[in-house]
Amino acid sequence: MQIQLLSPREFEQFRGFIYRESGIRIADGKVSLLSNRIRRRLKACEVASFREYFRLLTSSKAGEELQYFLDAVTTNETFFFRTPAHFQWLTSSLVPEMSAAARSGQRDPSLRIWSAACASGAEAWSIAFCLDACRFQLRDWSISILGTDINETEICAARKGKYPARVIESLTDAQKRRYFAPVDNDMWQIRPRYRQMAEFALHNLMQPLNQPPFDCIFLCNVLIYFDAQSRQTVIDQLTRSLLPGGYLVTGPSEGVYGMLDSFQKVAPMVYRKPVASELPDPGDTCQGCKP
Ligand SMILES: C[S@@+](CC[C@H](N)C(=O)[O-])C[C@H]1O[C@@H](n2cnc3c(N)ncnc32)[C@H](O)[C@@H]1O
Numbered sequence: 001m002q003i004q005l006l007s008p009r010e011f012e013q014f015r016g017f018i019y020r021e022s023g024i025r026i027a028d029g030k031v032s033l034l035s036n037r038i039r040r041r042l043k044a045c046e047v048a049s050f051r052e053y054f055r056l057l058t059s060s061k062a063g064e065e066l067q068y069f070l071d072a073v074t075t076n077e078t079f080f081f082r083t084p085a086h087f088q089w090l091t092s093s094l095v096p097e098m099s100a101a102a103r104s105g106q107r108d109p110s111l112r113i114w115s116a117a118c119a120s121g122a123e124a125w126s127i128a129f130c131l132d133a134c135r136f137q138l139r140d141w142s143i144s145i146l147g148t149d150i151n152e153t154e155i156c157a158a159r160k161g162k163y164p165a166r167v168i169e170s171l172t173d174a175q176k177r178r179y180f181a182p183v184d185n186d187m188w189q190i191r192p193r194y195r196q197m198a199e200f201a202l203h204n205l206m207q208p209l210n211q212p213p214f215d216c217i218f219l220c221n222v223l224i225y226f227d228a229q230s231r232q233t234v235i236d237q238l239t240r241s242l243l244p245g246g247y248l249v250t251g252p253s254e255g256v257y258g259m260l261d262s263f264q265k266v267a268p269m270v271y272r273k274p275v276a277s278e279l280p281d282p283g284d285t286c287q288g289c290k291p
Contacts, residue, residue, distance in 0.1 A: 004035070005031055005032060005035045006031055006034060006035045006038070006050050007050075010050045010051065010054065011031050011034065013054055014026075014034060014038060014050075014054065015034065017054070017057070017058065018070075018073055019227075019230070021066070021070060021204075022070060022074070022150055022204065022206065023204075023205065023206045023226045023227075023230030023231075023233065023234065024073075024074070024225045024226060024230075025225065025226060025227040025230065026073075034073065035050075037072045037073050038050060038053065038069075038072065038073070040072055041053060041065070041068060041069055041072050044068070045065065057069055067152050070150055070151060071151045071152055071153045071154075074150060074151045074154075075225065076119040076120065076149075076151060076154050077119070077221075078118070078119040078120060078121075078122040078123060078221075079122055079167075079170060080122045080125065080126050080167075080168060080170065080171055080175075081126045081170075081171075082122065082123065082126070082220065082221070083220065083251065083252065083269070085267070085268060085269070086218070086220070086249050086269065086270075087126055087127075087130050089249070089267050089270055090127065090130050090131075090216075091130050091133060091134055093266075093267065094215075094216060094247065095111075095130075095131070095134045095137055095138065096137065098111055098215065099134075099137045099138065102141075108142075109138075109140060109141040109142065110141060110142040110143075110144075111131070111138065111141060111142075111143050111144070111215055111216075112144045112146075112212065112213075112214045112215050112216075113127055113131075113144070113145050113146070113214060113215065113216045113217070113218070114145075114146045114147075114148070114209075114211075114214045114216070114217045114218070114241065115127060115145065115146070115147040115148070115198075115218045116148055116203075116205055116217055116218065116219045116222070116238065117148070117149055117150070117205060117219065117220075117221075117222035118147035118148060118149050118154075118158060118200070118218075119149055119151070119154045119158070120154045120157040120158050120163070120167075121147050121154075121157065121158025121159075121161065121198070121200060122163075122167070123147070123218055123220065124145050124146075124147030124158065124198045124200070125158075125161065125179075125190055125194065125198060127145050127198070127218070128145055128194045128197040128198050129175075129178075129179055129194060131143055131145070131197065132193070132194060132197065143197065144199075145197055145198040145199070146198070146199055146200070146201065146211065146214075147198055147199070147200045147201075148200065148201050148202065148203035148205075148209070149200075149202070149203070150202070150203070150204050150205070152202055155200050155201065155202050158198075158200045159200050160189070161189055161190030161194075161195050162183065162187050162188070162189045162190075163180075163187065163188055163189075164186060164187055164188075165186045165187070165188060168180060168188055176188065178191075179191060179194060205222070205234045205237065205238075206230065206233055206234065206237070207237065208237055208240065208241075209237070209241050211241070213240075213241050213242060213243045213246070214241055214242055214243065214246060215243055215246045215247070216242075216246060216247045216248075216249065217238055217241065217242055217246070217247070217248050217249065218249045219234070219238060219248060219249065219250050219251070219254065219256075220249065220250060220251035220254070221251040221253070221254075222251070222254075223250075223251075223254040223255060223256060224251070224253045224254065224255065228255075231254075231255060231256055231259065232259055235256055235259045235260070239273065242273045243273070244273055244274065244275040244276060245272065245273065245274075245275045246272070246273050247266070247270055247271065247272055247273070248260070248263065248270070248271045248272075248273065249269060249270050249271075250269045250270075250271070251269065252269065254269075262274055262279065
């Protein structure tokens with residue numbers, strides 16, 4: 001039997017479930033898209049209807065199927081050097097600022113960057129390429145790049161660093177040769193020199209990340225799929241994971257501008273978290289108190 005579309009009730013059930021699990025708000029009218037994505041899981045699980053699949057997914061027997069389901073319903077498009085201005089800022093502002101601060105003894109020679117919602121890793125690897133280009137300024141530094149995503153298939157692909165030729169076709173020939181080695185079947189793999197620079201982990205942005213705080217977090221092209229409440233939750237989590245004076249780099253459509261009031265905008269889509277001495281004195285903000 002050919003299963004057609006989710007019924008309006010099933011659509012609501014699945015999109016409510018996706019929202020609770022990931023913060024992603026599937027828009028009204030995306031019935032065909034969601035039906036198509038879920039249909040693949042019905043086939044894999046050999047269940048005959050959306051209703052039966054929903055029952056499996058929400059039962060104690062779901063097991064790994066919950067991860068496969070989230071993998072199937074997320075949108076994972078990504079590119080190397082996706083927003084060129086971000087990488088320009090990284091090499092021409094962030095690295096010189098950090099290295100000057102280390103030279104004057106104001107910070108340790110270490111740099112931690114998180115590519116949050118990295119899909120198959122292009123953003124994290126692009127950061128690695130940039131930091132490698134700054135290796136003389138960062139000589140003997142401890143560098144750490146972490147890429148995370150809710151989609152396990154994407155995280156596995158990011159770890160392998162192996163991409164079909166079409167994924168890297170926007171790079172110049174010189175960039176391709178510098179960063180990738182051709183491997184089997186028209187695939188290209190990140191060269192070992194860069195591969196040791198980044199690590200990848202499964203993580204849901206709606207939850208805290210159990211890691212020491214970062215100097216810089218890239219949060220690009222993901223919150224577009226979230227509603228205001230989930231966006232705020234993610235921003236609160238990420239703010240906790242950012243060092244005072246650290247930077248949040250967002251995509252062009254993240255919709256978080258009003259949620260970063262205490263941050264200073266230092267470049268298009270780049271926001272600096274204040275250090276304690278820059279925060280307003282709580283006593284100054286109490287409207288009801290007399291001086
Ligand atoms: C369109 S890709 C963006 C990838 C990359 N940041 C870029 O700008 O090219 C969005 C990614 O967000 C991930 N994602 C969606 N919801 C998430 C969540 N709650 N936690 C972590 N990652 C999530 C998806 O799995 C997907 O890989």
